[in-house]
């Protein structure tokens with residue numbers, strides 16, 4: 303794999319590097335007590351600037367997914383699973399990620415998943431695995 | 437909610453389209469001037485009458501095949517004298533040029549705005565098969581505010597995101613692959629009677645179902661077909677349009693709203709931004725979805741057409757799969773003909789303005805073998821994910 307890596311900014315750094323401590327960090331507003339993503343310097347709901355990264359459980363469900371079959375470049379190992387994960391902390395709080403460790407034919411919407419991290423250079427990519435304990 | 441609905445004073449007075457090549461031997465600028473001069477003549481105008489130019493997205497200063505010609509280059513090439521011009525990607529999707537141009541007329545800046553859209557993705561593919569892959573577009577780290585949340589996960593194309601909307605639609609509403617197929621099959625049937633369409637050979641359900649899966653559940657035939665083409669639309673002040681050779685097609689209402697994050701994953705997965713744009717458009721008119729005689733709905737990927745059908749209220753929410761099943765309702769002789777030129781799936785990825793061009797072609801009764809029954813009202817809608825814009829067009 304040779305993943306495209308994101309440029310890190312003051313706002314995005316926590317999300318991409320939280321995995322160094324095994325944490326999925328999502329921006330949180332202390333005033334309206336809501337998470338928001340992608341991260342930014344101000345709460346898009348209430349305008350409060352009392353916001354910052356907060357560790358979430360890393361658990362969620364598969365809101366939707368696709369199995370990519372197209373060989374977009376020679377480095378890709380197809381097929382692979384792209385999914386939107388809805389985090390358990392808040393309705394509609396979603397991340398795009400990959401599901402690893404499960405055959406594409408066994409993936410279903412609604413499955414419970416748990417984050418894991420893949421470290422590349424200074425970035426910890428949050429990937430998800432289907433939970434076997436539920 | 438809205439008490440100044442000034443787009444009603446703007447009308448489409450002429451249309452033009454270059455050859456649609458796969459690829460075309462013509463330069464991007466030649467395609468553009470072909471389309472623009474044709475549209476100006478169609479409106480009964482000369483280039484000296486054009487006092488505004490609008491485009492989406494413009495050339496971003498790099499001449500990329502996605503949009504090789506912007507307003508600046510066109511103004512210089514045609515020697516236009518304009519009072520207002522504008523381009524740029526940020527806006528309510530591929531119809532943003534029309535929407536901006538209509539605003540310029542409504543605001544009194546211009547009398548006649550030339551709106552155009554040129555694309556040369558087919559020529560680009562001759563030398564670079566993966567030209568459209570997101571990860572291949574930039575060297576080094578992804579600095580895009582939005583794509584950076586997707587490309588690290590090998591989201592290589594908007595198809596990966598569109599496919600996830602399709603999967604969700606199937607999960608929530610029971611939409612079947614054979615129903616989704618009807619968008620591709622209907623477009624192909626329409627393209628067969630459009631001499632300018634890219635793919636004109638018959639397409640069967642069996643061929644669709646056995647076609648290559650690109651990103652499940654979307655197959656090869658759920659993806660629009662790249663081409664080299666330019667489309668141009670002339671917008672005129674309604675009172676001036678009355679002097680032209682064509683019966684004016686009024687812009688009855690515009691939908692350009694975005695009431696959700698500009699994001700592919702934080703928005704409503706089965707409504708996209710289309711629900712915001714459509715709601716706004718209907719709030720600016722007394723016409724109803726049942727008045728629509730032809731609907732030209734974005735089919736960059738087939739699932740977008742289903743979502744637009746529901747968002748625009750052309751069928752009940754969640755019912756698009758059942759609505760298009762069998763294809764009869766959306767056929768040229770059905771209750772709601774869609775994408776009558778073959779859409780982008782078979783007609784070619786003219787990207788946005790092709791829908792407006794075809795809506796007008798049908799309203800003016802110029803569609804030849806593919807002409808549908810006479811009607812006065814059309815809708816053109818374009819965009820997927822957070823991009824969404826719609827137009828209600830009326831020939832009084």
Ligand SMILES: [Zn+2]
Pocket residue numbers: 331332333334335336345346347348349350
């Ligand atoms: Zn807040």
